Amino acid sequence: MILADHNERVVRRMVELANSLPVAVRPAVVELAGRPGKLLRASLVAACAAFGPGGADPGRTARLGAVVELLHLASLLHDDVIDRADIRRGVPSAHAKFGAERASLAGLACFSLAGMEAAELGAGISRAVAEAAAGLAYGEMLDVERAFDTRLSLDDYLELAQRKTGDLFQLCCVLGAAEARLVPDVARLLARFGTAFGVAFQLLDDCLDLDPDARSGKPDGNDHLLGVFGAPTLCALHRDHTGELAALLMDPALRPEDGPKVRALVIDLGGLAAARSLAEDQLATCESALTELPPGEALEGLAAYLTLLRETTCPTTSPPTS
Amino acid sequence: MPDDISTDVLIVGAGPAGATTALALARRGIRPLLVGPLVPPGESHDVLLSGPAVRALTLLDAIPRLPILKIDSAELRCGDGRPRGLAVTGSAACSDGALRGGLIRAATDAGATHLNAKATEIVLLPGGTHMVELSSGVTVTARHIVMATGAPSGSPNGTAVAQRLTGVRLDESIVMRLPAPATSDPRETPVFVWVTPSSEDSVVTVGTAQLGVQDVDLMARALRDLAATDPRFHDAIPIGVPHSGPLSSTFSPEAAVVNDRLHIGDAAGLANPFTGEGIGGAVESGLLAADCIADFVDDPLSAASAYRSRLAASYVGYFETARHAARRYHLTWRVLSATADSDRPFFAKARRTVLLPEGISSLTGTERMELPSAIGAVLAPFLAACDEIGVATIRGEWPFLARLLIAADSSPHERLRPAVPFYAALAAAGRPPSPEYAALGSAIELATLGAMVFLGPGGTPTESRGVDWSSTSVVLAGDFLLAQATRLVAVHAPDIAWSFSDWLGELAALRAERLDPGSGTPAEEVFSALLEFPARIGAQLGGADSDVVETLREYGRLAGRVFLHAEDMLSLRGRPTRLDATRTALAEGRVSDIDPAMPVAGALREAQASCGRASAAALAAVVAVPDETATHILRAFITALAPAPVCC
Ligand SMILES: Cc1cc2nc3c(=O)[nH]c(=O)nc-3n(C[C@H](O)[C@H](O)[C@H](O)COP(=O)(O)OP(=O)(O)OC[C@H]3O[C@@H](n4cnc5c(N)ncnc54)[C@H](O)[C@@H]3O)c2cc1C
Numbered sequence: 001m002i003l004a005d006h007n008e009r010v011v012r013r014m015v016e017l018a019n020s021l022p023v024a025v026r027p028a029v030v031e032l033a034g035r036p037g038k039l040l041r042a043s044l045v046a047a048c049a050a051f052g053p054g055g056a057d058p059g060r061t062a063r064l065g066a067v068v069e070l071l072h073l074a075s076l077l078h079d080d081v082i083d084r085a086d087i088r089r090g091v092p093s094a095h096a097k098f099g100a101e102r103a104s105l106a107g108l109a110c111f112s113l114a115g116m117e118a119a120e121l122g123a124g125i126s127r128a129v130a131e132a133a134a135g136l137a138y139g140e141m142l143d144v145e146r147a148f149d150t151r152l153s154l155d156d157y158l159e160l161a162q163r164k165t166g167d168l169f170q171l172c173c174v175l176g177a178a179e180a181r182l183v184p185d186v187a188r189l190l191a192r193f194g195t196a197f198g199v200a201f202q203l204l205d206d207c208l209d210l211d212p213d214a215r216s217g218k219p220d221g222n223d224h225l226l227g228v229f230g231a232p233t234l235c236a237l238h239r240d241h242t243g244e245l246a247a248l249l250m251d252p253a254l255r256p257e258d259g260p261k262v263r264a265l266v267i268d269l270g271g272l273a274a275a276r277s278l279a280e281d282q283l284a285t286c287e288s289a290l291t292e293l294p295p296g297e298a299l300e301g302l303a304a305y306l307t308l309l310r311e312t313t314c315p316t317t318s319p320p321t322s
Numbered sequence: 323m324p325d326d327i328s329t330d331v332l333i334v335g336a337g338p339a340g341a342t343t344a345l346a347l348a349r350r351g352i353r354p355l356l357v358g359p360l361v362p363p364g365e366s367h368d369v370l371l372s373g374p375a376v377r378a379l380t381l382l383d384a385i386p387r388l389p390i391l392k393i394d395s396a397e398l399r400c401g402d403g404r405p406r407g408l409a410v411t412g413s414a415a416c417s418d419g420a421l422r423g424g425l426i427r428a429a430t431d432a433g434a435t436h437l438n439a440k441a442t443e444i445v446l447l448p449g450g451t452h453m454v455e456l457s458s459g460v461t462v463t464a465r466h467i468v469m470a471t472g473a474p475s476g477s478p479n480g481t482a483v484a485q486r487l488t489g490v491r492l493d494e495s496i497v498m499r500l501p502a503p504a505t506s507d508p509r510e511t512p513v514f515v516w517v518t519p520s521s522e523d524s525v526v527t528v529g530t531a532q533l534g535v536q537d538v539d540l541m542a543r544a545l546r547d548l549a550a551t552d553p554r555f556h557d558a559i560p561i562g563v564p565h566s567g568p569l570s571s572t573f574s575p576e577a578a579v580v581n582d583r584l585h586i587g588d589a590a591g592l593a594n595p596f597t598g599e600g601i602g603g604a605v606e607s608g609l610l611a612a613d614c615i616a617d618f619v620d621d622p623l624s625a626a627s628a629y630r631s632r633l634a635a636s637y638v639g640y641f642e643t644a645r646h647a648a649r650r651y652h653l654t655w656r657v658l659s660a661t662a663d664s665d666r667p668f669f670a671k672a673r674r675t676v677l678l679p680e681g682i683s684s685l686t687g688t689e690r691m692e693l694p695s696a697i698g699a700v701l702a703p704f705l706a707a708c709d710e711i712g713v714a715t716i717r718g719e720w721p722f723l724a725r726l727l728i729a730a731d732s733s734p735h736e737r738l739r740p741a742v743p744f745y746a747a748l749a750a751a752g753r754p755p756s757p758e759y760a761a762l763g764s765a766i767e768l769a770t771l772g773a774m775v776f777l778g779p780g781g782t783p784t785e786s787r788g789v790d791w792s793s794t795s796v797v798l799a800g801d802f803l804l805a806q807a808t809r810l811v812a813v814h815a816p817d818i819a820w821s822f823s824d825w826l827g828e829l830a831a832l833r834a835e836r837l838d839p840g841s842g843t844p845a846e847e848v849f850s851a852l853l854e855f856p857a858r859i860g861a862q863l864g865g866a867d868s869d870v871v872e873t874l875r876e877y878g879r880l881a882g883r884v885f886l887h888a889e890d891m892l893s894l895r896g897r898p899t900r901l902d903a904t905r906t907a908l909a910e911g912r913v914s915d916i917d918p919a920m921p922v923a924g925a926l927r928e929a930q931a932s933c934g935r936a937s938a939a940a941l942a943a944v945v946a947v948p949d950e951t952a953t954h955i956l957r958a959f960i961t962a963l964a965p966a967p968v969c970c
Contacts (some may be wrong), residue, residue: 024835140802175882227506294538
């Protein structure tokens with residue numbers, strides 16, 4: 001399958017770039033680059049580039065894929081410092097292995113790699129990448145500063161999801177469209193698809209956090225302890241007229257063992273269902289973009305990509321993969 | 323007195339802001355009418371005047387009329403951290419009543435007229451004249467109106483309370499406390515407590531301020547907190563009743579001028595949202611308003627628009643976050659509390675710039691350098707443009723960092739400004755640099771600030787649940803600044819986007835190497851790389867020959883060394899450093915190359931020698947640069963960077 005080829009090229013390029021780093025920051029980056037996860041972002045670049053009439057240059061498309069994945073790696077390295085996460089992609093995180101400071105510097109090194117690779121691919125690319133990175137950094141801040149806010153409005157939550165996750169997915173579409181030299185209308189539709197996809201992804205990812213079976217390699221309930229309340233929890237808090245959930249979440253003595261209790265309460269209050277329906281709204285935006293895009297193989301590819309998100313994140317429609 | 327008065331300038335409100343404006347106008351030969359009730363004589367709390375406020379009042383020659391007590395040191399305690407001594411050179415304490423009365427007298431002696439009345443109605447007549455009814459029945463028409471009426475009592479957004487105490491000895495030093503947040507609720511707003519000495523023996527004033535709706539007795543809480551944490555307050559006895567009043571920190575440039583009236587001081591919402599300090603803002607905005615009016619006496623609209631834009635430029639950092647304001651204050655408060663014991667340069671600076679604003683003179687950094695005035699005249703606007711772009715880039719999303727950018731040092735003129743060598747390098751080939759490069763200069767400065775964020779010892783992670791604010795804020799601020807810098811480059815100088823990213827990678831790698839005790843990478847390398855880039859890129863963009871580019875690279879590297887050795891020298895002498903660091907902090911952060919075990923005298927000798935060598939080499943390298951303006955600036959930069967050696 002062509003996507004598999006693309007992803008393989010992306011990983012090869014990422015590893016190559018990571019290996020070019022000075023040794024002081026290399027190990028943390030090489031390790032993550034070599035365990036690439038699902039490459040959702042790089043795949044999206046290829047899926048959008050496929051809309052071009054003559055197809056896109058596979059080498060350049062792979063390099064663009066490497067750019068977005070490197071940017072993503074940089075944010076993972078830094079998120080782990082912020083969350084004090086011990087595990088990433090099933091193995092000890094860079095933060096756990098090398099300490100906060102070295103992990104931060106490795107993240108910076110990744111960011112710089114993404115910047116150099118983008119610059120080699122063209123000025124327009126640099127600009128789009130830098131703009132997304134700025135959005136990401138701002139999203140990171142919005143995410144931290146709302147910690148322990150049991151009254152965070154859904155608007156504020158959506159702004160945060162858009163910056164923290166949507167901007168990067170949007171970048172994938174913008175880069176793919178630019179590579180395939182698509183007309184502005186199609187590029188705009190793809191960008192709209194990307195943002196909504198990213199926000200949906202974040203919402204559904206938050207939903208998965210409430211499902212302990214669906215999550216491997218991520219410590220249970222950590223976000224609740226950190227005061228970082230995902231969409232289901234926030235939705236539940238908005239319906240929590242007795243204040244029971246808020247009191248539980250704000251209890252300084254909350255422990256990891258309280259996870260199941262928090263979960264049960266969130267689900268009881270209808271938080272999970274509400275968050276899923278918010279995600280559905282975003283997915284509907286994606287669907288509507290699909291109906292306006294030119295038909296063909298590329299469209300089928302993008303539709304399949306959307307289906308993939310539903311399958312991997314909605315345990316009700318398919319059994320969780322562990 | 324006739325029933326109707328006509329005047330150029332009417333100032334409504336005779337508090338510190340209004341009286342300062344009246345005095346400043348009178349000093350410039352304009353005789354304004356100042357209208358406002360006098361404070362009834364009687365017992366009054368003492369207020370603290372910040373260094374910038376005292377400096378401004380000194381320029382107006384008002385200080386000799388005020389019974390002030392000079393204060394040079396402060397003790398600041400954030401959260402549960404240890405108390406820290408801070409220099410607050412030039413501050414003063416004064417009785418609130420004496421300050422108000424003294425300023426009004428100074429204004430009338432200088433030629434202003436004061437009426438003990440209130441304005442009851444103000445109407446803007448067609449044609450731009452204002453008509454004002456006074457409570458005394460007099461009608462005034464005026465061309466300019468300055469509103470200095472204080473915080474609106476109907477809709478203040480905070481409260482300050484002051485209480486005098488006896489039985490406390492402070493020895494001409496102030497005490498400041500920023501207690502840790504009491505809950506994890508990100509909507510909780512910061513509380514600040516300060517204690518001011520007075521000229522009366524053992525008498526002090528405790529002040530406390532908080533934004534938001536008050537649901538607790540602020541003063542009771544402050545006194546409890548002081549008594550619990552500081553033995554000097556064990557035997558404190560309150561004198562008289564507490565004074566309390568509204569605070570307003572709602573400044574926005576749009577609200578600075580309403581119906582063609584200039585709003586100043588608390589009426590413009592200029593109190594510091596963290597500390598409640600408002601006299602500085604009152605005095606400074608009063609001066610600005612007076613200057614703008616005097617510059618445009620015959621053109622009130624221009625005076626108003628000049629005032630609006632100058633005020634906006636001055637009050638960077640506190641007021642811009644409308645939607646997220648409360649949470650962003652809270653974030654900053656968390657960081658300040660959690661990093662109270664950290665000497666990491668970034669946190670030291672944040673403490674200073676947020677809590678002890680340096681005033682509104684955003685000096686561009688040319689002041690300290692000895693430059694012929696013709697050169698200063700071309701460099702200063704470039705640096706000002708860098709500031710403006712940098713501030714505009716980040717103020718909307720992270721205003722406190724914008725403050726850090728323009729008030730980055732305890733003495734702004736000693737700022738490490740990479741834009742200076744960048745400018746000189748641009749000029750090296752003999753062509754005057756295009757103002758368009760200011761965006762790149764600003765990107766370089768944002769990135770330098772971002773790189774500095776990543777310098778220094780990591781925080782000790784807290785064990786409790788919740789966020790590790792120290793590491794978190796490093797990552798957040800660093801990422802934010804570097805992303806914004808990269809964006810500026812991608813937009814304004816795409817040709818060097820690659821080199822810029824490469825530079826960031828180099829800094830990350832050098833710093834990481836430096837963390838490894840076995841690597842042998844000297845700390846100098848990090849600083850060399852920091853200044854090598856602006857010099858190299860400037861030379862390339864300015865079209866310099868390759869050997870001149872090489873010379874400037876070497877110059878940049880040497881300048882970085884001079885900077886680091888200067889840090890060593892200043893910290894060894896116990897002087898404030900540009901990074902606000904101590905010798906221990908520099909050593910623990912592996913920022914310095916000096917062996918922490920070495921006795922001070924020897925270490926100082928070594929640092930001075932290294933500094934001397936690096937600056938001599940840098941000055942020698944400059945000889946190969948053809949352009950005279952460039953060489954002047956490059957020399958002056960090194961000379962300003964290197965502290966004068968002390969004799970041993
Ligand atoms: C208890 C307390 C302690 C404080 N301690 C400090 C401190 O230590 N350091 C510090 O820097 N700041 C301190 N502040 C804040 C500081 O007092 C204010 O920021 C400062 O006074 C603002 O000056 P201003 O001239 O803008 O307003 P104000 O001082 O409020 O003066 C406004 C004046 O306008 C008059 N006025 C109002 N309406 C009219 C009208 N219609 N016509 C005519 N006159 C009118 C009022 O009577 C008043 O005299 C403190 C505040 C309080 C409440």
